[in-house]
Amino acid sequence: MSVARFPPYLANTDHHQRCLAQFRSKSVALEKYIYLDGLKGRDANLFYEMLLGNMSEIIPILYTPTVGEACVQYSHIWRRPEGLYVSIEDKGRIRDVLASWPNADEGRIAVVTDGSRILGLGDLGANGLPISIGKLDLYVAGAGIKPSSTIPICLDLGTNTQRYLDDPLYIGVRRLRPTTEEMDAFMDEFMQAMSDVFPKLLVQFEDFSTDNAFRYLDRYRYRYRVFNDDIQGTGSVILSGFINAARLSSGASGRPLSDHRILFFGAGSAGIGVAKQLLSFFTRLGVPLEEAKSRIYTVDTKGLITADRKGLQEHKKFFARTDYDGPPLTKLVDIIRHVKPTALLGLSTLKNAFTEDVVTAMSALNARPILFPLSNPIHLSELEYADAIACPYDPITHGDTRHEPGQGNNMYIFPGIGLGAILSRTRHISDGMIEQAAVALASSLDAEEHASGLVYPRLGRIRALSARIALAVVRQAQKEGLDANRYLRTLADEDLLGLIQDKMWQPRTTRRAVSAARL
Numbered sequence: 001m002s003v004a005r006f007p008p009y010l011a012n013t014d015h016h017q018r019c020l021a022q023f024r025s026k027s028v029a030l031e032k033y034i035y036l037d038g039l040k041g042r043d044a045n046l047f048y049e050m051l052l053g054n055m056s057e058i059i060p061i062l063y064t065p066t067v068g069e070a071c072v073q074y075s076h077i078w079r080r081p082e083g084l085y086v087s088i089e090d091k092g093r094i095r096d097v098l099a100s101w102p103n104a105d106e107g108r109i110a111v112v113t114d115g116s117r118i119l120g121l122g123d124l125g126a127n128g129l130p131i132s133i134g135k136l137d138l139y140v141a142g143a144g145i146k147p148s149s150t151i152p153i154c155l156d157l158g159t160n161t162q163r164y165l166d167d168p169l170y171i172g173v174r175r176l177r178p179t180t181e182e183m184d185a186f187m188d189e190f191m192q193a194m195s196d197v198f199p200k201l202l203v204q205f206e207d208f209s210t211d212n213a214f215r216y217l218d219r220y221r222y223r224y225r226v227f228n229d230d231i232q233g234t235g236s237v238i239l240s241g242f243i244n245a246a247r248l249s250s251g252a253s254g255r256p257l258s259d260h261r262i263l264f265f266g267a268g269s270a271g272i273g274v275a276k277q278l279l280s281f282f283t284r285l286g287v288p289l290e291e292a293k294s295r296i297y298t299v300d301t302k303g304l305i306t307a308d309r310k311g312l313q314e315h316k317k318f319f320a321r322t323d324y325d326g327p328p329l330t331k332l333v334d335i336i337r338h339v340k341p342t343a344l345l346g347l348s349t350l351k352n353a354f355t356e357d358v359v360t361a362m363s364a365l366n367a368r369p370i371l372f373p374l375s376n377p378i379h380l381s382e383l384e385y386a387d388a389i390a391c392p393y394d395p396i397t398h399g400d401t402r403h404e405p406g407q408g409n410n411m412y413i414f415p416g417i418g419l420g421a422i423l424s425r426t427r428h429i430s431d432g433m434i435e436q437a438a439v440a441l442a443s444s445l446d447a448e449e450h451a452s453g454l455v456y457p458r459l460g461r462i463r464a465l466s467a468r469i470a471l472a473v474v475r476q477a478q479k480e481g482l483d484a485n486r487y488l489r490t491l492a493d494e495d496l497l498g499l500i501q502d503k504m505w506q507p508r509t510t511r512r513a514v515s516a517a518r519l
């Protein structure tokens with residue numbers, strides 16, 4: 001009987017090139033995603049090697065924007081079990097379900113979604129699992145977290161999206177989402193079971209609907225090691241971008257950082273999360289709370305959010321204005337004329353909401369306005385980069401200069417936060433840690449990136465960036481007395497940075513021919 005063997009001449013480097021060629025031969029992004037996912041199942045080591053060697057090409061496939069499409073289509077493209085589903089029907093025996101995960105004692109990071117607000121795409125139910133998988137791929141690529149210590153989880157609690165309930169191939173439980181009481185009871189059991197089964201775990205909440213995102217962060221943040229990526233990760237990465245953008249902008253106006261007036265277009269978990277992060281940063285700069293708060297304005301689909309509006313959702317109340325009693329301001333251009341912001345941040349999922357009028361109004365008020373169209377995936381962005389550049393800014397500020405777009409995505413931040421949290425064995429993820437992560441990222445621009453006028457460093461340096469962020473996170477955990485790994489306190493910064501880099505997992509680069517020879 002003949003046994004299938006690898007040809008002995010098949011070196012891993014050849015196979016790497018072969019896989020890359022197959023990946024590149026697909027012209028449709030979703031096909032590329034399916035190919036990569038298959039490769040991960042067949043040869044995870046090679047998958048991560050390819051990812052690390054080709055980050056800028058592969059990240060938009062494994063992560064936003066293509067991962068959004070993979071989620072939308074997940075029930076139709078599903079090939080193999082990956083990650084963990086915990087269903088509402090598992091209530092009462094969630095611990096047993098979690099304990100079925102192989103090598104539970106290796107678990108260090110879980111990304112948990114309930115699929116209720118995937119990116120800006122809405123309630124995708126059980127189709128949301130790829131978002132947890134994609135975020136964890138970035139933990140591996142960006143911070144060198146060991147693949148076997150990552151746990152992607154989707155809570156399968158039903159969906160309120162009729163299209164999925166009617167889809168015969170829908171992969172999840174076919175029911176509407178539970179009531180708040182039912183969901184809270186489920187979440188309490190789930191979180192307790194998580195900490196019992198995986199005692200060393202950090203939990204990242206991802207893409208929960210806005211109300212639940214805030215509620216569960218408040219409910220669990222001091223009981224377990226958890227953070228919410230959409231509130232705190234986004235808050236941190238946008239604070240970082242804001243610090244650098246304000247520096248570029250004040251080159252034109254000389255305005256101190258804390259003197260900005262910021263208009264948030266969009267008041268969901270990301271919008272309010274970023275607003276709170278900026279507020280806390282301003283107060284740390286010495287601006288009194290009420291004054292810092294008065295510099296932040298929020299807008300939702302109904303217009304400028306004012307405190308007198310009836311039925312205002314809980315998370316919108318904090319920034320609701322009490323100093324405006326004119327007729328409701330609903331149009332963005334009118335709101336800009338009233339507020340006179342120096343920065344306009346879009347987290348609305350309203351495509352092209354930053355019209356030429358809006359950009360013109362902002363540039364009439366500021367020599368170099370800060371405009372962050374942040375809605376995700378890219379087809380929902382408030383403004384195309386090319387359009388922003390083409391709008392009539394002061395010609396001196398662009399002229400012949402080459403302008404490069406950056407992406408204020410939380411992927412810059414969460415891998416470093418996770419790595420720092422794991423290494424320090426922090427009890428909680430504090431606001432101070434999130435803020436120090438932002439400051440570390442903002443100060444990571446190298447000379448070339450500074451000279452190119454970038455707001456964010458280049459993604460190709462993500463491991464170096466994550467190491468610096470992790471260092472800042474560890475130091476802050478120490479400062480607040482949250483760290484259980486006291487040994488790290490004895491290390492000087494340089495040595496700690498070295499240790500962090502040494503701890504990063506690398507794919508094996510051994511040649512397949514070697515393993516073939518052993519067959």
Ligand SMILES: O=C([O-])CC(=O)C(=O)O
Binds near residue numbers: 064118120229410
């Ligand atoms: O995943 C991303 O690209 C950013 C994010 O968390 C979101 O949009 O929900």
Ligand SMILES: [Mg+2]
Binds near residue numbers: 119206207229230
């Ligand atoms: Mg998210």
